[in-house]
Amino acid sequence: MKVTDPRVTLDEDALGFPKEARDTAMIGWNLVASVHGDDGNQYWFNIGAMSLAEGWGNVDFWQMCLRSEKGKVYQPSGSVHLLTDFPEGTATEFHVQPRSAGALTVTRSEDHVTVEMETVRIVCKPDGTWHYTVVDEAAGISGEWVHTGNGFPGWYGKETPQVYVPHSISYGYIWPGTVEGTLTIQGREVAIRGAGQRERYVGVDACPAEVGGWHDWTWFHFDELSGNLDEMKLSKNKDMSLYLTEEKQYFQVGDFQINHHDWAYNPATGTFIPARYHVTVETEAGILEFTATAVGSYASSTVAEAPDSPTILLDWEKIDGTFTYKNGHTKTLTNGLGGTLIRQWKPYPEFLIGGGEFKPLSVPRV
16 A cells, blocks of 8 residues: 555544544454564564454453573474474463453654553654553553554555455555664563564454455565565455665666475464575565564464464574665665464364364474
8 A cells, every 4th residue: 555645643543543443343453573582582572562452352362472592493304294382472361341441542642652551661652653552460561662663654554444345344554664772571571682573553444254264464684674465365466565674765766576494384373484584575666675584473263272364473593685786886784574364274174173272283392
């Protein structure tokens, strides 16, 4: 979706999208991040604060999951399939309250917007930063960090809604940038620095059966550039944004190819996922090419069971890339971090196998 003015305003960070959309929507302020700690470890985490209208359950909630162990993909002895061995993360409980109780509040002042519920607070400022404060004593997770958007975000609805398919309609943006601050894990404070993508989301309608054939929602951040790619296979929707940091050039139009390799069965979701990505993005300025390998996952649409159309975050350890300008000069990109959210339809959905609780496949370790 190409917009005439890609700047983000405080109105949009608050409740600036059309009222008729907000009254029927799933509204969210979300972040997924990949950071390095001063303890030598890498951390992946996601956090979301959401408000669901009556048709979606009429509740407000927030939740966070933190991962720090790198998983692997392997082939068990005697198997023709690859398998993932991705350690589980540490997650907060879903903090849920009835929406009518006013659990999640959005306060708009002259110079900031505050989104708050219980012990999570997000302060959105006009300089392109979101400031997070999170405390969950039961899970032993807390932290304070700042996400700073790089350049301009990718929009999937601003002046007009993004209609992917008849029952997937939304407004909002996704914005890669830097993440810096602290995490406290079981009483141990870690200074963190890295990158992440934040999302301002208003989902007017979303039908997993229509969008779940395959959806890749990929973000990437290097010192030299950042951006995101959005592709739905069933609707043939392809959107992108790319911002060249040094040149201060912003592109909303181009072509890209997301190639998936090393498909492996992921027991946590009952699906096969691509463990290795090879991505090419072509714009007027030149061609971006990068590769990435998954080392973890989080089923963001799952509490205790794997749904027929799961939504899965894939954690990438790093991304290696180059940018080749139109004049032929190729630049090796530095400090690449990123990840992707995938939505897919399980090859054997629950209605074909009788439903019931999902049981992960048990296989021997090699």
